[in-house]
Amino acid sequence: MEGLKLSLAWILLLLAASSMASAAIVEHTFHVKNLTVSRLCKRQVITAVNGSLPGPTLLVREGDTLVVHVVNQSPHNITIHWHGIFQRMSQWSDGPSMITQCPIQPGQKYTYRFTVTGQEGTLWWHAHASFLRATVYGALVIRPRDGHSYPFPKPDKEIPILLGEWWNADVVELENIAVATGVPPNNSDAYTINGLPGDLYPCSKDRMFSLRVVKGKRYLLRIINAAMNIQMFFKIANHKLTVVTVDAVYTNPYVTDVIVIAPGQTVDAILLADQSVGSYYMAARAYNSAPAVPFPNTTTRAVLHYSGGASTSTRSRGRGRVLMPRLPSFFDTPTAHRFYSNLTSHVGARHWVPVPRHVDEEMLVTVGLGLEACTDNATCPNGPKFSASMNNHSFVLPTTLSVMQAAFYRVGRVFTADFPDQPPVKFDYTNPNITQLNPPLLFAPKKTSVKVLRFNATVEMVLQNTALVAAESHPMHLHGFNFHVLGQGFGNYDPNRDRKNLNFFDPQFRNTLAVPVGGWAVIRFTADNPGAWVMHCHIDVHLPFGLGMVFLVENGPTPSTMLPPPPPDLPQC
Template identity: 50%
Template sequence: MVMGVSWKQQKVKETPFTRLCSTKNILTVNGQFPGPTLHVNRGDTIIVDVHNGGDQNITIHWHGVKQPRYPWSDGPEYVTQCPIQPGKKFSQKIIFSSEEGTLWWHAHSDWSRATVHGAIIIHPKKGTSFPFPKPHAEVPIILGEWWKKDIVEIYDAFLASGIDPNISDAYTINGQPGDLYPCSKSETFRLMVDYGKTYLLRIINSAVQDILFFAIAKHKMTVVATDASYTKPLKADYITISPGQTIDVLLEANQPLGDYYMAARVYSSADGVVYDNTTTTAILRYNGNYNPSSRPYLPNLPSYNDTNASADFTGSLRSLADDDHPIDVPSKISTNLFITASVNKLPCASGSCDPSLNGSQLAASLNNISFQLPNIDILKAYYNRINGVYGDHFPSKPPLKFNFTADVLPSYLQTPETGTEVRVLEYNSTVELVFQGTNLGAGTEHPMHIHGYSFYVVGWGFGNFDKHKDPSGYNLVDPPLQNTIAVPKNGWAAIRFKADNPGVWFMHCHLERHLSWGMMMAFIVKNGDRPEAQLLPPPPDMPPC
């Protein structure tokens, strides 16, 4: 199936919420915030014509879509394409393969994804069904983050100052902050339900900076999928969802008729880092004749810094791994990578850095390399053999070994190298990658996302990874299959995947400040021997640099 979809980037006035809270314009797709939902079936291919009617460069990324052999439409600026310039367009071919469930699309240039994002719902192939009873209805729940100022102003000020960006003014559920905020009472999102029926909530965290806790008052949720891959049913009072992650839950409407809050608030573990301490709400309302209470029930959400609550939920996910949904965890590993994720400092580059940093600016790194985006996209340089755009010496392990999670670390470890280094992988190589969080700068979670791949999360833990002991505790039976994993604060996470998708594929932290500071790199997966294992040619309308 090939379907044509035409989208237009444009600046529009806000919803009633934003007209009351601020007067700025925002960048949207087709005038919608959040943007339009894409509905496809498993295995479909669609064409999306992206017209940039705004006044800034833009790219669109199809988060979690593997795009077999076709990174040309993947979207990250200066990695797989140059941006779509104002007044220009790009016809993006989106190739769905094994994904089934919920993913999302978002801008992948600067911080435009704050308002340019939307859901992708991948239905089962015709003739097949969910691995659970069909729900009465399916409802996207998009968690977001909102600033009263223009996000471009926030971004520019953040880069110029060299310090943490201004925190958001609100979180949102389906574009609205909820009636705990002063300007959203009439527009708060409401989910109407019938007693006794079951609903599939497709939850997406589109927030720019924060991991979020989410819960529904007096209702348990049953997790059935994450990142478009089915899981064993998991009963939960709350979920922890990282930026970039999607989680599908079944909600049974089994409580007395009334109004109940759905609510989300931040999980923020970094010491000394300020955070948005507000709570966004939507209302779960039962159909029927009754007098609702003056105030809906609020759910019990974990404390903002409850690391154990966050890790306990994430660590409880398991792949469904049944006959109809088999898994294939690589057992013999040909490529071992150990990658540290750190917050660092570099000498001030803008000349206007905040004086509190004494001539420095905050940075971030993977294996002590703070990644610098080139001026020509890496994919074009690789495909056309253009020299000097990137290096291929991203290291297999950090250059210095130290106690990565020590409470106090020497200041000389703070300064990373800078560069544009990629890691080349042989086609069909089997990769084990251990992410190690460090306590440099500020120890915190890092939601790491790999483009072009889903991976099995075979292990995780707190402290320093021990290559002699920790692999004995790996789950190789039913590990969750994800495209985004939150590396625990001052801890580690181990993933495995087979490098069977040739092309250039971005890997980065999905906290935008960390991405902007350089916590990113790219893989180049080489072609296989057979034609069907080789990179497809580019489309004729790739945006120019």
């Protein structure tokens, strides 16, 4: 028996040594500085990382430690958020400005250090201060450890596809005006694929991403929606795609001819090059869930060439034709809902997490737009400002100290621990006429409010869209965790009707969810990661308007479940 114990100990030691040997330290330096680039017939100053748009793609394997030195040589405050990374025992590296850290000021630097564990697939990084995310972003690709394979046929090549938005304007100034006036910023001037608008825009004939493929080969497209404010439809003419991962979680293979992807989300899809040799457009355009809300009704496209096929330049000489996909209409909610609701997790795949069955915290949280009351009984010369709220709390970032620093050092008056489990008033949430009956519902108080969670508590949250100003699909992103999406639908959530249809076997498990327009979603997660974790709408203009809140997760009983002290180079306000 003693020999058996020693053998088991040696086996465990060897396994641990093997795991450590396969892990590496991956180190990068981000120089954040202004850059002048040409787009749409104009030279525009943007803020970028290492002189490129998008910024560098970071390649790691599961288990690696990523060390990124961020040197701020721009005139703006900056932070970097590693979107979807759990940040276990590296909570101070999450990156949202004034939640986990004060921003890196011009001329200053900060080193983000974290280990990537329990995740494989595509995530991304982006600025989390001001509107700088418009140009400060890039892919974060997590491959399996050495010796591990994908749970799908190995692709012949992997290609990041980053969807973005472009403004012929200073995006920081756009946000400043939007916050000051309470009016959403002007629509973007173009959509982009890998930083390029494509040939449907002015002066962009030769500014189009091009992908060359070989007939019979498989390609893993790592699709990221880095757009600021727009959900997107994405298609490739005459080709189907097989979704295999969302938000760095393996899914059951889902075959589709259209990808729908909200800001913040990632989708990995296999493209089989099985068509006739030639050229085919890949294209993306808006999915606008609220037809009354203005949006850029344009299309960005790139081109897929089969080796030996015609290039786009031959069109002008009449010797080639590039096929264009038929995209859904801008307002095609049925297609969007079909895609979002048909995704399921690959049960038993590496890092699969079963749904926790016991629930400790039950929450019903309304999300939507409202108005901000005029201050000091004054009249608003341009009318009331737009605002946004969750459970009638319109979130405001603190200004003197980050939420997590205030919690760690027990500094008072930075936040209030009063975020409610239920909306203060129950009403017909998706009735667009309800404000005529109860006008005060429009005006949520401005607060920096958090919800305190006991360590390891399981939270079930019903996210309920409202129609107080306009019903709109809100992509809700939770930092520090993935959550199971148990169900989603339209209208007001009715537990008597809807609960029996929830999926407890193989629901999608992700970090960003597009709550259906005029509808609801039920999510569940376990709060096993101490720290301050913001949950917010990833339509970028909605966060400064107030569509956010913070979960403050208490320490656990062991050193490995307690919030570590901040690193010595943590930026100061």
